[in-house]
Amino acid sequence: MIDTNRESDRSGAPLLQVRGVRKAYRSGGGMLEVLRGVDFEVAPAGFVSVIGQSGSGKSTLLHLMGLLDAPDSGEVHLAGNRIDNLSSARRDRLRNTDIGMVFQAYHLLPELSALENVLAPLLVRFSIAEWFRHKGEARRRAEALLDRFGLRGRLHHKPRQLSGGEMQRVAIARALVGQPRLLLADEPTGNLDEASGAGILDTLCELNHTDGLSIVLVTHDQSIARRADRIVRLVAGRVENA
Amino acid sequence: MYTLLLCWRYLRTRWIALASVISVTLGVATMIVVNAVMAGFAHEMQSRIHGILSDIVFESHSLSGFQDPQWHMEEILRAGGDDIEGMTPTVAVPAMLNFQVRGQWVTRQIMLIGIDETTHARVSDFGRYLQHPDNRRQLSFGLRDGGYDTIDSQTEDQQVATRPALEGAGWPHRRMRVERERAWRQRQAELQGSEQAGGPSGGPVRPVDHQVDAVLADTTPAVTTAAAPPEEFAPTSEAHPPNAPLDPFRAAKPEEQGRVFDPSREQFTGIVPGIGLASFRDSSGIDRFLVLPGDDVKITFPTAGTPPKAVTDTYTIVDFYESKMSEYDSNFVFVPIEQLEKARGMIDPQTGLPSVNSIQIKLRPGANLEAVRDRLRKAFPADMYAVSSWKDKQGPLLSAVDMEMAVLNILLFMIVAVAGFGILAIFFMIVVEKTRDIGILKSLGASSSGVAGIFLGYGLFLGLVGAGAGLALGLGITWNINRIRVLVEWCTGERVFDPSIYYFFRIPTIVDAWTVAWIIAGAVGIAVAASVLPALRAARLHPVEALRHD
Numbered sequence: 001m002i003d004t005n006r007e008s009d010r011s012g013a014p015l016l017q018v019r020g021v022r023k024a025y026r027s028g029g030g031m032l033e034v035l036r037g038v039d040f041e042v043a044p045a046g047f048v049s050v051i052g053q054s055g056s057g058k059s060t061l062l063h064l065m066g067l068l069d070a071p072d073s074g075e076v077h078l079a080g081n082r083i084d085n086l087s088s089a090r091r092d093r094l095r096n097t098d099i100g101m102v103f104q105a106y107h108l109l110p111e112l113s114a115l116e117n118v119l120a121p122l123l124v125r126f127s128i129a130e131w132f133r134h135k136g137e138a139r140r141r142a143e144a145l146l147d148r149f150g151l152r153g154r155l156h157h158k159p160r161q162l163s164g165g166e167m168q169r170v171a172i173a174r175a176l177v178g179q180p181r182l183l184l185a186d187e188p189t190g191n192l193d194e195a196s197g198a199g200i201l202d203t204l205c206e207l208n209h210t211d212g213l214s215i216v217l218v219t220h221d222q223s224i225a226r227r228a229d230r231i232v233r234l235v236a237g238r239v240e241n242a
Numbered sequence: 243m244y245t246l247l248l249c250w251r252y253l254r255t256r257w258i259a260l261a262s263v264i265s266v267t268l269g270v271a272t273m274i275v276v277n278a279v280m281a282g283f284a285h286e287m288q289s290r291i292h293g294i295l296s297d298i299v300f301e302s303h304s305l306s307g308f309q310d311p312q313w314h315m316e317e318i319l320r321a322g323g324d325d326i327e328g329m330t331p332t333v334a335v336p337a338m339l340n341f342q343v344r345g346q347w348v349t350r351q352i353m354l355i356g357i358d359e360t361t362h363a364r365v366s367d368f369g370r371y372l373q374h375p376d377n378r379r380q381l382s383f384g385l386r387d388g389g390y391d392t393i394d395s396q397t398e399d400q401q402v403a404t405r406p407a408l409e410g411a412g413w414p415h416r417r418m419r420v421e422r423e424r425a426w427r428q429r430q431a432e433l434q435g436s437e438q439a440g441g442p443s444g445g446p447v448r449p450v451d452h453q454v455d456a457v458l459a460d461t462t463p464a465v466t467t468a469a470a471p472p473e474e475f476a477p478t479s480e481a482h483p484p485n486a487p488l489d490p491f492r493a494a495k496p497e498e499q500g501r502v503f504d505p506s507r508e509q510f511t512g513i514v515p516g517i518g519l520a521s522f523r524d525s526s527g528i529d530r531f532l533v534l535p536g537d538d539v540k541i542t543f544p545t546a547g548t549p550p551k552a553v554t555d556t557y558t559i560v561d562f563y564e565s566k567m568s569e570y571d572s573n574f575v576f577v578p579i580e581q582l583e584k585a586r587g588m589i590d591p592q593t594g595l596p597s598v599n600s601i602q603i604k605l606r607p608g609a610n611l612e613a614v615r616d617r618l619r620k621a622f623p624a625d626m627y628a629v630s631s632w633k634d635k636q637g638p639l640l641s642a643v644d645m646e647m648a649v650l651n652i653l654l655f656m657i658v659a660v661a662g663f664g665i666l667a668i669f670f671m672i673v674v675e676k677t678r679d680i681g682i683l684k685s686l687g688a689s690s691s692g693v694a695g696i697f698l699g700y701g702l703f704l705g706l707v708g709a710g711a712g713l714a715l716g717l718g719i720t721w722n723i724n725r726i727r728v729l730v731e732w733c734t735g736e737r738v739f740d741p742s743i744y745y746f747f748r749i750p751t752i753v754d755a756w757t758v759a760w761i762i763a764g765a766v767g768i769a770v771a772a773s774v775l776p777a778l779r780a781a782r783l784h785p786v787e788a789l790r791h792d
Binding site (some may be wrong): 063066068069077088091092094095096097101104107108109110111112120121123124125128174178181 | 244246247251252255375678679681682683684685686687688689690692729784786789
């Protein structure tokens with residue numbers, strides 16, 4: 001079954017730790033230093049907002065935490081284990097099992113229905129044979145999540161038939177279906193109107209409070225950032241504690 | 243699992259990719275059809291080439307041949323062992339065939355082949371190609387009393403009487419001709435009588451004389467002996483010097499000398515020429531005959547002496563054979579072997595043993611042709627005997643056909659390869675279009691190889707769909723090719739497949755399962771190979787950049 005017997009979070013020890021992370025991108029002729037030594041951590045069941053102007057490196061930081069990119073120097077630890085230097089196969093695995101990601105532009109797969117989009121991480125996780133063994137339960141779990149987010153009647157709709165708020169809720173359900181320890185949200189409300197955005201934020205807060213899910217929310221909006229327990233301000237690639 | 247699901251979804255939602263598959267389909271279909279038709283033609287040709295030749299031909303280098311075929315056959319049997327099923331001696335000499343058509347002497351260069359009428363049919367398919375049903379059962383060099391096929395017995399479906407001229411062939415034709423000859427002879431005698439009375443103006447008579455001779459066949463001298471005195475016959479012979487030494491009594495029937503030969507009841511030694519020597523097919527598909535069974539012809543051939551001398555004999559056509567291989571049909575003339583041996587002086591006066599210059603060998607089915615040939619080559623000195631298989635005899639032709647097929651296949655495979663480049667281009671576009679989705683999948687934990695797998699699998703699916711459709715289309719066309727031909731002919735009013743050129747009425751096809759399997763595998767392989775580059779590109783995409791892609 002889906003990885004549930006995970007070792008209980010050690011009290012006190014941070015779930016996610018980012019130590020002295022640097023990242024530079026080649027830009028035009030020279031190198032653009034996006035992160036210049038970021039230190040930052042997320043406690044188990046914590047809810048942290050990372051706030052910064054565009055270009056402050058907040059999305060890059062999120063990508064490093066989500067193992068989509070590797071830092072030039074510095075370390076990323078998940079539950080005490082260094083994860084940024086793992087082999088690509090193990091990073092892929094970790095991304096699939098321990099980390100859920102939500103993006104500003106929803107990033108649903110247009111060919112798949114809402115339900116299939118939610119199932120996608122499990123489809124990625126299982127081989128064909130395993131999939132047929134776990135199909136029933138995976139489906140039940142995906143349906144339960146969609147049901148919880150008020151999308152019961154939308155299971156078989158394609159993304160283009162859904163509203164922005166609905167798509168983002170599908171994306172959150174997709175991020176959660178694999179039961180991750182950490183949810184990384186990159187401007188999840190950026191493309192939404194105020195009401196839908198508020199709904200999404202309520203959903204995230206509820207997940208944090210009732211399910212004890214650790215969340216890192218990246219935003220440029222002060223009011224949204226305030227919904228978190230803690231705010232980390234990123235200015236020119238460095239953390240500036242608020 | 244996602245690989246399969248996404249492949250399937252892309253297949254169902256990306257119709258443009260199916261457009262690239264159409265070229266795979268067409269390529270596969272074309273290859274299947276062309277291969278089937280080529281194999282059909284090749285098979286037809288091989289069976290024709292083989293038809294009249296035996297499996298292995300054992301021959302001497304000299305025209306005078308070797309003595310005692312019986313001993314040679316025993317030796318061959320010893321060398322060849324169980325693989326040899328039957329043997330028959332033959333004598334083959336180059337010769338000249340002469341016959342008269344509307345007053346003109348027609349001369350053909352031929353190969354005169356003496357065969358044993360009882361054993362030859364067991365060694366080659368020769369019997370099957372004869373025009374008289376009874377001769378097909380058992381060849382006889384006696385003239386038949388009519389009943390020759392007016393329908394080509396080797397066509398299966400189109401029962402059209404393309405040879406109306408064979409209707410009255412045989413004894414009826416011979417009798418009618420002899421009667422006509424006699425009537426003309428009589429008329430000529432009357433004319434000549436009146437001419438002699440009228441004066442010495444021989445000039446204007448010549449054309450008439452000529453015409454008479456034209457209508458009459460070459461047995462004229464035999465008839466004249468009965469109908470008119472020899473001195474009256476003499477001027478006719480002078481008009482046609484080649485006719486002069488051709489006295490059938492001397493050469494063919496020495497024992498009948500002194501007896502009156504009645505051509506309406508008797509025949510000369512029978513021969514079976516190839517149908518191509520005696521007929522041609524006109525544009526309407528009807529065979530026109532220059533001579534018919536029942537007509538007499540003259541054949542000049544070398545004797546076995548040193549130096550060889552030319553002798554001429556008169557023969558009566560008793561049947562035609564049609565192997566549908568024009569090289570044979572317009573070249574070979576078959577005669578009874580004993581007659582030819584006698585006429586050529588190949589029978590040793592002391593021992594009475596005949597000489598032959600080749601032995602035709604038939605192998606049991608499944609025997610290894612080349613192995614037996616090589617065994618025989620080893621057993622007999624190469625400077626005296628040549629041993630060759632039927633394939634060796636037509637080696638250049640067969641290898642030319644093989645070559646043609648290979649080249650054609652390479653060219654057609656190019657079509658599929660071009661289709662592969664189409665797939666490559668379209669796949670690159672799909673990868674670009676799907677860049678963000680690739681980023682999403684990677685953010686969900688999909689590995690690079692998994693992403694590559696989507697596109698490889700997609701290519702495989704497209705290849706299978708294209709090749710499958712091509713298989714269906716190709717087999718459909720192949721199995722209905724003759725119906726399609728009729729349709730095309732009806733639409734265009736042109737003959738697509740002219741039987742006067744190809745000698746058969748329907749397009750032969752053979753679908754070889756292995757060939758088809760190779761074509762399908764090749765097409766699918768090309769589709770997969772074409773998707774390798776786009777798949778690698780997709781796999782190498784950086785997830786962050788891919789996610790930013792719009």
